[in-house]
Amino acid sequence: TRTLPAPTFPALEANVGFSIVAFLGMLYAVPWMGDAFVAKDLKGLDLLKGVHGTVIPECMGLPGAAGYIGLMIMFIPFPFSKYFEDSLNGWGIEGAAKNGDLESLRMEQAVGRRTFPHQELALFLSSILSLLIATLLGFLDDVFDIRWRHKLPIPIIASIPLLMVYYAEGGLTTVVMPIGARWLFGNTVNLGPLYYIYMSLLSTFSTNGINILAGVNGLEVGQALVIALSVAFNDALYLPIWPRLAFGEPGALNELVLLEGGPVLRRGSEELIQRHLLSLYFMGPLIGVCLGLLYHNWFPARVFVGDTFCYFAGMAFAVVAIQGHFSKTLLLFFIPQIFNFVLSVPQLFGLVPCPRHRLPKLDPATGLLQPSTVVFASPPKRKTVVTLKLLAMLGLTKITYDKDGKSIVSATNLTLYTLILVYKPMREDKLTMTIMWLQFLGSVMAFFVRYGIASLLYDG
Ligand code: UD1
Ligand code: MG
Numbered sequence: 001t002r003t004l005p006a007p008t009f010p011a012l013e014a015n016v017g018f019s020i021v022a023f024l025g026m027l028y029a030v031p032w033m034g035d036a037f038v039a040k041d042l043k044g045l046d047l048l049k050g051v052h053g054t055v056i057p058e059c060m061g062l063p064g065a066a067g068y069i070g071l072m073i074m075f076i077p078f079p080f081s082k083y084f085e086d087s088l089n090g091w092g093i094e095g096a097a098k099n100g101d102l103e104s105l106r107m108e109q110a111v112g113r114r115t116f117p118h119q120e121l122a123l124f125l126s127s128i129l130s131l132l133i134a135t136l137l138g139f140l141d142d143v144f145d146i147r148w149r150h151k152l153p154i155p156i157i158a159s160i161p162l163l164m165v166y167y168a169e170g171g172l173t174t175v176v177m178p179i180g181a182r183w184l185f186g187n188t189v190n191l192g193p194l195y196y197i198y199m200s201l202l203s204t205f206s207t208n209g210i211n212i213l214a215g216v217n218g219l220e221v222g223q224a225l226v227i228a229l230s231v232a233f234n235d236a237l238y239l240p241i242w243p244r245l246a247f248g249e250p251g252a253l254n255e256l257v258l259l260e261g262g263p264v265l266r267r268g269s270e271e272l273i274q275r276h277l278l279s280l281y282f283m284g285p286l287i288g289v290c291l292g293l294l295y296h297n298w299f300p301a302r303v304f305v306g307d308t309f310c311y312f313a314g315m316a317f318a319v320v321a322i323q324g325h326f327s328k329t330l331l332l333f334f335i336p337q338i339f340n341f342v343l344s345v346p347q348l349f350g351l352v353p354c355p356r357h358r359l360p361k362l363d364p365a366t367g368l369l370q371p372s373t374v375v376f377a378s379p380p381k382r383k384t385v386v387t388l389k390l391l392a393m394l395g396l397t398k399i400t401y402d403k404d405g406k407s408i409v410s411a412t413n414l415t416l417y418t419l420i421l422v423y424k425p426m427r428e429d430k431l432t433m434t435i436m437w438l439q440f441l442g443s444v445m446a447f448f449v450r451y452g453i454a455s456l457l458y459d460g
Contacts, residue, residue, distance in 0.1 A: 009239070011078040012280065018071050019284035025067050026292020030060055034303055037062075042142065044304050047357065048216065048428050050364045056302060059142040061220075061309020064289045065135040068312070069128060071285050076124055079281065083116050119169045123278060126161040127319040131312060133158035134207060138311030148208070148348070155203040158315060162322050163196050172325070178457040199322050206330070207314030209337035211307055212344060215359030216369075216417060217299040218432040223336065223439050224313040225290040230333045230443040231320060232283040234450075238276035279320040286316050299429035332446030336438050340416040343396060347374075347414050351387045358413040360421055360431070369428055371398070371412040371421040379407035398422050 034057040037043065044058040077084075137154045140146060173195035174188045191198070214220045290313070296303045321330035331338070347354035353374050360369035380388070388411045391397045396419060398412045412418050416438075417431055426434070 019288035022285040022288030059306035060303040061305040065312035134315030138308035141307040159203040203318035211310035217301040226439040235276040235280040279324040335442035373410040
């Protein structure tokens with residue numbers, strides 16, 4: 001190994017600038033664009049405002065996503081700027097060759113570090129391509145209200161460019177087994193193609209997971225903001241700026257340890273840092289966009305962000321998790337969405353009828369939101385009855401029966417927020433805050449699991 005001076009992160013500083021631009025851009029551009037969206041019929045009724053409900057611009061995630069993608073495209077040269085400098089200053093392979101300095105040319109070639117990282121560029125470009133596809137899908141959904149079983153496979157297709165780059169860069173498909181399972185499976189298991197299926201389903205889950213935890217002012221953006229902050233914090237943990245905190249080998253973190261090659265990544269290894277830096281570059285402007293949109297989407301909302309935002313943000317998370325190889329950690333940040341999705345399964349797959357909107361009901365007298373219900377005009381089918389009774393037993397839905405107490409007339413919808421409201425009706429902004437807090441607590445738990453329990457289950 002050879003040690004280099006402590007690293008600095010000029011591209012990261014630039015990225016902070018881009019994030020601020022994203023935030024200010026959303027803050028000022030969104031109100032200014034609203035009328036144009038309404039004129040094109042991109043508008044929606046704020047359903048939880050009773051008689052005061054107004055029609056407001058929908059699909060404001062579109063300027064969010066477009067602005068974000070535009071900024072990320074302009075950002076592309078920054079992480080690579082050190083290579084421009086290298087050749088200008090006589091460093092790197094190009095520089096050494098230009099100087100005719102054979103000794104350093106040989107060294108640079110042997111180390112092979114300062115050659116242009118095409119892989120990283122490919123990751124960047126494929127990520128942007130996946131984001132573009134997701135944004136397009138979201139926009140089409142806003143315009144045409146695509147049936148959800150039709151839109152399910154689209155994020156899978158959107159993830160193909162990313163998976164291809166994953167494959168090209170070595171494509172590890174082995175997973176390390178927890179210590180307790182090693183006697184059965186061995187230390188590692190190669191999942192092969194299954195791993196690719198898992199990763200493509202990740203994008204389907206992250207996009208739809210956000211889209212179905214929606215319908216209350218500020219909720220879509222609020223949850224995305226907490227997830228983005230969690231991912232960014234997790235990335236920051238890998239930067240060599242925490243000499244003595246979370247990781248052992250404090251010295252090694254301040255040096256760039258040049259790898260001998262081979263797939264095993266050491267903590268503090270340059271490749272690991274690069275991966276998380278790349279993820280951080282994507283999260284910064286996303287946080288900016290979310291903050292700016294949240295300002296306008298917060299109760300009482302002046303705009304809706306629409307499905308465009310849900311698909312765009314969900315895909316951004318899948319993208320960084322796949323390119324950064326931390327999909328399991330990402331899933332830990334999606335605990336409320338996983339819960340909401342699993343609870344929704346009976347409605348999504350037709351065991352229990354699913355109304356077009358499952359959002360809460362407003363009680364105009366108190367201004368509080370009450371749980372919404374699915375109402376049965378005629379006695380429901382047997383499979384529905386069995387499902388609902390089982391869920392009611394677990395405290396996950398509340399059933400009302402007809403006068404004879406025999407057949408079910410209604411059951412509360414199977415969503416996370418309905419469940420919260422069953423136990424405690426509250427105002428719309430309080431509900432959003434509650435779910436954001438849950439999301440935050442989920443992330444705290446995620447860090448505990450990831451860095452506390454995981455080190456017991458896996459060595460190191
Ligand atoms: C998903 C949910 C649906 C929920 C809807 C709300 C599933 C399977 N689908 O459908 O139950 O009702 O999101 O977004 O769980 N709206 C508000 N206030 C808000 C946000 C949205 O009233 O804060 C209403 C507006 O009328 C808006 C509409 O919801 O126009 C948008 O619904 P859309 O995003 O198209 O619904 P889906 O994503 O299909
Ligand atoms: Mg939606």
